Every structure is written in C-alpha cells, then in structure tokens.
Amino acid sequence: MDRIDAMRAFTTVATEGSFTRAAERLEMSPQLVSKYVSQLEQHLGTRLLNRTTRKVHLTEAGTRYWQGAQQILDEIEAVESQLGDMQESAQGRLRVSAPVSFASHHLAPMLVEFQRQHPAVSIDLQLNDRKVDIVEEGFDIALRIGHLRSSSLIAKRIAPVRLVTVASPEYLAEHGEPARLEDLQGHRYLRYSYVENDAILPMHRWLREKGISLGNEVACNNGDVLVHAAIEGGGIAIQPTFITGPAIAEGKLKVLLEEHEPEPMGLYAVYAHRQLMASKVRSFIDFMDGYFGDPPYWDRF
Known part of the structure; x- marks a missing residue:
C-alpha cells in the first residue's frame, strides 16, 4: 500500500462525502478508492468511515486521522510546489x-x-x-x-x-631578452607551485620538457604574487593573461617567445x-x- 495515495484517497472521500465523487476528483475508479481506504483502515486497525448506501461519515478515529492526514498532504503539496517554482525560476x-x-x-x-x-x-x-x-x-x-x-x-x-611568458622591461634590460628557448638558460624563474591543482599545470615541467635549466627561482602558490614579482623585476614568469593582461597593456610586462607559448x-x-x-x-x-x-x-x- 502506498501510504500517501491511501491518505489522499481517504481525505478526498471524507471531503466529498462519497466514494464516487472522490473517484471523479482523483481520476481513478471507485473500486480503487475503496481499496485504498480499506487498506488504510486495516493498516491502522480501526474504522475511519461509516458507509451507507447514500453517504459516508467519519468515525471519531476518522475525524482525528483526517485532520492529521490533511495537514501532511498540504505540507507535501507545498514542498512540491516550492521545488517546481525552483525549477521554473532561478531562486x-x-x-x-x-x-x-x-x-x-x-x-x-x-x-x-x-x-x-x-x-x-x-x-x-x-x-x-x-x-x-x-x-x-x-x-x-x-x-x-x-x-x-x-x-x-x-x-x-x-x-x-592563454598562457604567456613575461618579464619586466627593467629585468630584460639588466639580464637580456631571450629570443630563443635556449636563451632562457640561467634566467631567474617565478614558478607557480600549487602542484595539487592541475588547473594551472606546473610550468617548470614545461620548461624541463624543453630541456631548459633555469637559475634561482621564486616558487609561490599564487599567480598574483608571481606577476607582481615579475613587474618588480624579479624574473621571468609564465602566467595566464587573465592576470598579466593589464600589466602587459600598460607596458609593465613584456610578452616573450610568443611562438613557444604553452598550449592554451x-x-x-x-x-x-x-x-x-x-x-x-x-x-x-x-x-x-x-x-x-x-x-x-x-x-x-
């Protein structure tokens, strides 16, 4: 027995005062409505309705159960309505x-x-x-x-x-601007070190794959710090343009080796x-x- 369906059948019969009218409202056969109510009474171990040939009446137990069941059904309908609203409109x-x-x-x-x-x-x-x-x-x-x-x-x-290799004009003036990958040899590198995160892939791996041996480095797990360090002349960084873009536009950083950019x-x-x-x-x-x-x-x- 589906308890909710049985509750709904019983409360509808009690409200309509008739199995036939309840069946019409629920769009099911009178026999099925009667079956639900009988199963509910057997489950509860008490009679909920007194039936006559013309009308049904609630028993004392039926009146008490009807009040609680109606409240439960109203709450279920309210919750389902709220969920429906959430599906239809963003909230x-x-x-x-x-x-x-x-x-x-x-x-x-x-x-x-x-x-x-x-x-x-x-x-x-x-x-x-x-x-x-x-x-x-x-x-x-x-x-x-x-x-x-x-x-x-x-x-x-x-x-x-997009990922770009950048350095400040001041750093490049002092240490030289690399024109080839081999020219990176010995440059200071500002390395993103959040290796747990495969979002910004560890860029030192990319450099190792290219066979480039770098000099002293600064490692940090925050790209903003590395970009600021690059602007201050701290070395060469490989960082996304969503961080470096403004500094590049203002001339504070210069893009290097564009033909060797890592895969976007x-x-x-x-x-x-x-x-x-x-x-x-x-x-x-x-x-x-x-x-x-x-x-x-x-x-x-």
Missing part, C-alpha cells in the same frame, strides 16, 4: 567554488550583473585553488582552469585561457548533473556562456 542559494586569482580579477562584476537579472538567487562564493569535491562539499558549480580529464562530472567550456587551457564550469538541473544552476551557466567574450576581454591588449 535559492547557489554555492560556487572558483580559483582565487581568476575570481579576484574577474568574477565580481559578473556576479553583480547575474544577481540583477536573477534577484531571487543568493550566491555563496568560495575561493580555493584546490580541486574541490563538488558533491561531497555541497557545491552547485565549480569553476576550474586547465585541461580537464574525463570524469563523471559535466563540464562546460566557458572561455579559453580553458575555463570550465563543472557540475554534477545534466538532467533535472536546478534553474539557478542552469541560469548561472547560461549567463557565463559568452560573458567574457571570444577572445576574452583580458586578451585584448
């Missing part, structure tokens, strides 16, 4: 995980504009460069940068991420399910798609 709390540097530079205007268009959505943005488990940690969406491996998660590419990566929105996706998630992904432009605005220097 509720959206939990997003994003890389620290990208979010610091580029997410604030986007989030503000998204909320203007979807005021019923609240946003909980958590910044972390590690790869979060979006299911275990309760995130709706994770923004990730890299070459994504296959997984059970769904990933939508939002924008390309991508900014991806990663989420758990494609089917029955909450409207807040679908709306956020649709909003991000194309928001940064093609090419992204940070590459227009």
Whole structure:
C-alpha cells in the first residue's frame, strides 16, 4: 500500500462525502478508492468511515486521522510546489567554488550583473585553488582552469585561457631578452607551485620538457604574487593573461617567445548533473556562456 495515495484517497472521500465523487476528483475508479481506504483502515486497525448506501461519515478515529492526514498532504503539496517554482525560476542559494586569482580579477562584476537579472538567487562564493569535491562539499558549480580529464562530472567550456611568458622591461634590460628557448638558460624563474591543482599545470615541467635549466627561482602558490614579482623585476614568469593582461597593456610586462607559448587551457564550469538541473544552476551557466567574450576581454591588449 502506498501510504500517501491511501491518505489522499481517504481525505478526498471524507471531503466529498462519497466514494464516487472522490473517484471523479482523483481520476481513478471507485473500486480503487475503496481499496485504498480499506487498506488504510486495516493498516491502522480501526474504522475511519461509516458507509451507507447514500453517504459516508467519519468515525471519531476518522475525524482525528483526517485532520492529521490533511495537514501532511498540504505540507507535501507545498514542498512540491516550492521545488517546481525552483525549477521554473532561478531562486535559492547557489554555492560556487572558483580559483582565487581568476575570481579576484574577474568574477565580481559578473556576479553583480547575474544577481540583477536573477534577484531571487543568493550566491555563496568560495575561493580555493584546490580541486574541490563538488558533491561531497555541497557545491552547485565549480569553476576550474586547465585541461580537464574525463570524469563523471559535466563540464562546460566557458572561455579559453592563454598562457604567456613575461618579464619586466627593467629585468630584460639588466639580464637580456631571450629570443630563443635556449636563451632562457640561467634566467631567474617565478614558478607557480600549487602542484595539487592541475588547473594551472606546473610550468617548470614545461620548461624541463624543453630541456631548459633555469637559475634561482621564486616558487609561490599564487599567480598574483608571481606577476607582481615579475613587474618588480624579479624574473621571468609564465602566467595566464587573465592576470598579466593589464600589466602587459600598460607596458609593465613584456610578452616573450610568443611562438613557444604553452598550449592554451580553458575555463570550465563543472557540475554534477545534466538532467533535472536546478534553474539557478542552469541560469548561472547560461549567463557565463559568452560573458567574457571570444577572445576574452583580458586578451585584448
């Protein structure tokens, strides 16, 4: 016996005062309605309705059960209605995980504009460069940068991420500007060291693959620090243009060895399910798609 169906059958009979009218309202046969009510009475071990040939009446136990059952059914209907509204219109709390540097530079205007268009959505943005488990940690969406491996998660590419080799004009004036890969030999290197994160792939690996032996280095797990160090003349860095773009445009950094750029990566929105996706998630992904432009605005220097 389905308890909810039996409750619904019983309360409808009690409200309508007739098995026939209850059956019409529920769009099922009178026999099935009667079966549900009989099964419910057997389950409860008490009679809920006194039946006559013309009408049914609630027993004392039936009156008490009807009040509680109606309240339960009303609450179920309210919850289902709320979920339906959430599917039809974007609302509720959206939990997003994003890389620290990208979010610091580029997410604030986007989030503000998204909320203007979807005021019923609240946003909980958590910044972390590690790869979060979006299911275990309760995130709706994770923004990730890299070459994504296959997984059970769904990933939508939002924008390309270009990597460039840069140094300040002052550093190059003092140490020389490399024109070939071999000229990097002995230069100071500002290395991204968050090796747990395969979003920004460890760039020293790329240099080793090219057979380049570097001099003293500064290693840091934050790209912004490395870019600022490069601007101050600390060495050569390989960082995304979404961080370096403004400094390149202002002449504080110079792009080197463009013909040897590492393979571009991508900014991806990663989420758990494609089917029955909450409207807040679908709306956020649709909003991000194309928001940064093609090419992204940070590459227009």
